[in-house]
Amino acid sequence: MTPTLQAFLIVSAGLFSIGLLAALSRRHAIFILIGIEMMLAAANLNFIAFWHFAPPPHPSTGVMIAIFSIAISAAEAAVGLAMVIAVYRHYRTTNVDQFNQLKG
Amino acid sequence: MNSVAFVIIAIFTLAAALAAATLPNLMHAALCLVLALLGLASFFFLLGAEFVGLVLVFIYVGAVAVLIVFTILLTGRDSREHRGFNWSGVVIALAVFGCLTWAILKAQSLTIVPPHIRALTVRQIGQVLMAGYVWPLQCVGVLLTAALIGALVLVLEEKR
Structure with missing residues (x-):
């Protein structure tokens, strides 16, 4: 017995919900970035699962989209962490509740 | 591809992700994120996308995790979590998970048998x-x- 497409999609939905939980309920800026990374990774799992269960001609589109998505999430992580460092230098904290103005 | 490996990897990945989302210490959470991403890469290996799994390990575990740990150390003054866990986030996440699971189980077109995979x-x-x-x-x-x-x-x- 092999796992079906639905099993992979449910695992992916669970991973997405956990990422959403981390992004919504934590106060720390780096935790929010970790949650966003988890949500992007869950979307990648969806791409690969749909690619695997595609009908026979089997184009490689799913793998390509997953590769581009990984590259874009790497860029997002780099810019997000740079923003955390820049804001920390100004406010001396990483608690997002205390970031109350953007003007420096 | 068998069910036993799927269940083991699924439990490992979701447990590591839940730990990364709820642990109070930031460094432990970052290391649990690495574990969750390793579980996700093994899902990719299970699905026959070995190259994407390797790319995931290289980029996330090699680069992004190191970047997160560097940022935690650079902003290390308050790596302890500030008190006040927002419980409305738990409610929203559970609602989203329930809606997604209901939609996935309801859709008839998703119950297809796995075809014979050709290696890419x-x-x-x-x-x-x-x-x-x-x-x-x-x-x-x-x-x-x-x-x-x-x-x-x-x-x-x-x-x-």
């Missing part, structure tokens, strides 16, 4: 990337360069 080699991926995906590849290159410059500009010393 790195050579084929390279050929497809150079033939049909040249413009997206160039755009990702420009995006990565812009992200590199942007990150450098953001963390430069402010002029007084």
Whole structure:
């Protein structure tokens, strides 16, 4: 017995919900970035699962989209962490509740 | 592809992700994120996308996790979590998970049998990337360069 497409999609939905939980309920800026990374990774799992269960001609589109998505999430992580460092230098904290103005 | 490996990897990945989302210590959470991403890469191996799994390990575990740990150490004054866990986030996440699971179980078109998979080699991926995906590849290159410059500009010393 092999796992079906639905099993992979449910695992992916669970991973997405956990990422959403981390992004919504934590106060720390780096935790929010970790949650966003988890949500992007869950979307990648969806791409690969749909690619695997595609009908026979089997184009490689799913793998390509997953590769581009990984590259874009790497860029997002780099810019997000740079923003955390820049804001920390100004406010001396990483608690997002205390970031109350953007003007420096 | 058998069910036993699937169940083991699923439990491992979801437990590591839940630990990364709820642990109070930031460094432990970052290391649990690494474990969750390793579980996700093993899902990719299980699904026959070995190249994407390797890329995930290289980029996330090799680069992004190190970047997160560096940022935690640089902003290390308050790596302890500030008190006040927001419980409405738990409610929203549970609601989203319930809606997604209901929709997945309800959809009839998702109950398909796995076809016989043909392995996608790195050579084929390279050929497809150079033939049909040249413009997206160039755009990702420009995006990565812009992200590199942007990150450098953001963390430069402010002029007084």
